[in-house]
Amino acid sequence: MKYFTLPLLLVFLMVSCASDDDARISNPFIPSVNFTHSINLDLPQYNMLKFPNNSYVETLAGVGVKGVIIYNIDNTLYSAFELSDPNITPSSCSALTVKGIEASSNCDNTTNVYEIVNGKQIKGEGGYPLVRYAIRRDGNRLTITN
Known part of the structure; x- marks a missing residue:
């Protein structure tokens, strides 16, 4: 019996491992862009990111498609969308x-609203969540990548 259980367990584990890339790939609206962007939290324009529950919108060219929303969850965890x-x-x-x-749409015919902590859509149509980017804190530096 144990010889049958081990292969069955291995097959189950392989099938149950899923990638979160599927949600990113299936969004037909947002093109995939590759970038790496670092933020020095010691600079005055990023001061609000030193405190939990604050956000900053980075709109530099080459950082995301339209820019990146950065949110400080608790000084150790950040989200970037x-x-x-x-x-x-x-x-x-x-x-x-x-x-x-909250992040809300600016287009006249759209009433989409999203939560910037987890990226979920809380109002509107379409159903896609915000596109998440990887973010890491190392000392006083945040690095956002895709």
Whole structure:
């Protein structure tokens, strides 16, 4: 019996391992961009990111599609998401507006609202969450990559 159980367990483990890349690849609206961007928390423009529950929107060219929303969860955990509304094609109005922990659409015919802590859509149509980027803190430096 134990000879049968081990292979069955291995097959189960292999099948149950899934990648979160599927959610990223299946979004037809946001093109994949490769970038690495570092933020020095000692610089005055990033001061708010030293305190939990604060966010900053980075809109430098080459950082994301429209930019990146950075949120300080608890000084050790941060989230980073694409600034583009994930449920519409990038356009002049597709950059989200961040207020508190919510990011909302700027396009006239769209009422999409997202939570910037976890990226989930909390209002509107489409169903895609915000596109998440990897973020790491090392001392007073945040590094965001895709």
